[in-house]
Amino acid sequence: MSGTLITGARVLGADPQDLLIRDGVIVALGADARAEAGAGGGADEAGGAGGVTTIDAAGLIVLPGLVDLHTHLREPGREDAETVETGTRAAARGGFTAVHAMANTDPVADTAGVVEQVWRLGREAGHADVRPVGAVTVGLKGERLSELGAMAESAAGVRVFSDDGICVHDAMLMRRALEYVKAFDGVIAQHAQEPRLTEGAQMNEGELSGRLGLRGWPNVAEEAIVARDVLLAAHVGSRVHICHLSTKGSVEIVRLAKERGLPVTAEVTPHHLLLTDELVAGYDPRYKVNPPLRSAEDVAALREALADGTIDIVATDHAPHPVEAKDCEWDAAAFGMLGLETALSVVQHTMVDTGLLDWAGVADRLSFAPARIGRCDTGDHPHGRPIAAGEPANLTLVDPSTTTTVDPSASASLSRNTPYEGMKLPGTVVATFLRGRPTFLREGVTP
Ligand SMILES: NC(=O)N[C@@H](CC(=O)O)C(=O)O
Ligand SMILES: [Zn+2]
Ligand SMILES: [Zn+2]
Numbered sequence: 286m287s288g289t290l291i292t293g294a295r296v297l298g299a300d301p302q303d304l305l306i307r308d309g310v311i312v313a314l315g316a317d318a319r320a321e322a323g324a325g326g327g328a329d330e331a332g333g334a335g336g337v338t339t340i341d342a343a344g345l346i347v348l349p350g351l352v353d354l355h356t357h358l359r360e361p362g363r364e365d366a367e368t369v370e371t372g373t374r375a376a377a378r379g380g381f382t383a384v385h386a387m388a389n390t391d392p393v394a395d396t397a398g399v400v401e402q403v404w405r406l407g408r409e410a411g412h413a414d415v416r417p418v419g420a421v422t423v424g425l426k427g428e429r430l431s432e433l434g435a436m437a438e439s440a441a442g443v444r445v446f447s448d449d450g451i452c453v454h455d456a457m458l459m460r461r462a463l464e465y466v467k468a469f470d471g472v473i474a475q476h477a478q479e480p481r482l483t484e485g486a487q488m489n490e491g492e493l494s495g496r497l498g499l500r501g502w503p504n505v506a507e508e509a510i511v512a513r514d515v516l517l518a519a520h521v522g523s524r525v526h527i528c529h530l531s532t533k534g535s536v537e538i539v540r541l542a543k544e545r546g547l548p549v550t551a552e553v554t555p556h557h558l559l560l561t562d563e564l565v566a567g568y569d570p571r572y573k574v575n576p577p578l579r580s581a582e583d584v585a586a587l588r589e590a591l592a593d594g595t596i597d598i599v600a601t602d603h604a605p606h607p608v609e610a611k612d613c614e615w616d617a618a619a620f621g622m623l624g625l626e627t628a629l630s631v632v633q634h635t636m637v638d639t640g641l642l643d644w645a646g647v648a649d650r651l652s653f654a655p656a657r658i659g660r661c662d663t664g665d666h667p668h669g670r671p672i673a674a675g676e677p678a679n680l681t682l683v684d685p686s687t688t689t690t691v692d693p694s695a696s697a698s699l700s701r702n703t704p705y706e707g708m709k710l711p712g713t714v715v716a717t718f719l720r721g722r723p724t725f726l727r728e729g730v731t732p
Pocket of ligand 2: 449450451476528529575576
């Protein structure tokens with residue numbers, strides 16, 4: 286009668302209670318958990334064969350395993366930056382049990398063959414479930430639709446489609462993609478960037494870009510696409526999801542769209558919740574990202590929108606790049622930042638410690654809602670499920686009382702491009718369980 290008894294854990298931040306996990310499933314909570322564990326031969330601190338292993342979770346928060354709707358795993362093609370194995374190991378360290386792997390790989394994930402390969406690599410690694418995202422257009426070229434149906438029907442069961450990195454800017458193609466995925470309840474995740482308005486853009490357009498002599502990326506380049514796409518989604522009656530929303534104006538459009546009941550969802554990244562364009566003043570490419578870091582006013586609007594539900598989720602946009610792509614002049618550097626291992630800490634810092642969101646809200650924005658949008662809350666291996674008896678034991682234990690200094694060399698990622706290096710951030714992931722199996726245990730935690 287083996288199993289794991291997690292004692293004194295604050296489920297979604299509520300009062301402490303016990304949880305019993307057995308055969309990958311949460312079998313009991315509260316007084317029942319201890320009774321059931323006892324009935325099985327008594328709790329065994331040493332975790333002896335056949336016994337129940339106990340994890341003392343006093344002071345820890347229990348969240349449902351986090352789900353990232355926007356991860357770049359770089360495999361196939363850029364295994365020098367990240368592989369499915371290293372990226373999902375970073376995910377487990379960050380408390381994630383499922384990640385959606387973006388399609389801008391080489392080859393592009395635009396066929397059933399490539400998405401199945403990525404999905405299979407995820408299964409083999411075993412650190413987190415990998416849900417491949419399918420490219421909307423062949424080769425991300427924005428010319429013709431890729432085999433959306435075949436990817437949906439493949440073993441990978443793709444539901445999220447995106448040309449992320451590039452905007453699907455052709456309105457007719459976007460309309461057709463929305464129409465196509467409606468048949469299997471898919472969603473188009475749009476990288477909202479009007480290409481003509483952002484040619485050669487290097488940072489947020491504003492007073493600072495002028496002063497630094499860097500070509501500006503105006504808010505309107507995002508907002509124009511967000512506005513168009515919520516209207517298109519409404520016209521077609523199909524779901525659109527806005528990737529890495531970064532401006533106050535985009536928030537206003539999404540708020541209006543939701544008031545009208547339009548089928549739109551949106552994400553914000555941890556870095557857009559915390560960092561501003563001021564950081565670019567030192568020309569350090571660690572702060573170069575797409576969409577760019579915006580103004581303090583935008584940051585405040587994003588936090589407020591995440592708190593009130595206008596923005597549905599936090600997604601990391603974990604974008605690993607090798608040293609040579611970042612250790613160079615600003616203009617030549619790649620866009621993107623790591624995010625998986627620091628996401629929860631940044632969310633605690635910007636949303637929980639500021640009183641904008643409680644832990645139940647964090648569970649919603651980082652697990653329940655992203656699983657729903659990605660349609661991985663049902664099926665064989667569901668995520669983002671309530672923490673209740675009978676549900677799969679996808680769980681994350683967090684110690685909110687600790688503070689850590691971000692050390693890139695301690696990362697499981699193959700890349701080092703974190704913007705938080707040396708920063709003190711609150712909260713630590715202590716353990717992550719995927720269907721009852723620990724995929725990450727911080728040192729000193731047993732078993
Ligand atoms: N966010 C980034 O700056 N870069 C992403 C692409 C993307 O998310 O648009 C990447 O693939 O590196
Ligand atoms: Zn993008
Ligand atoms: Zn991305």
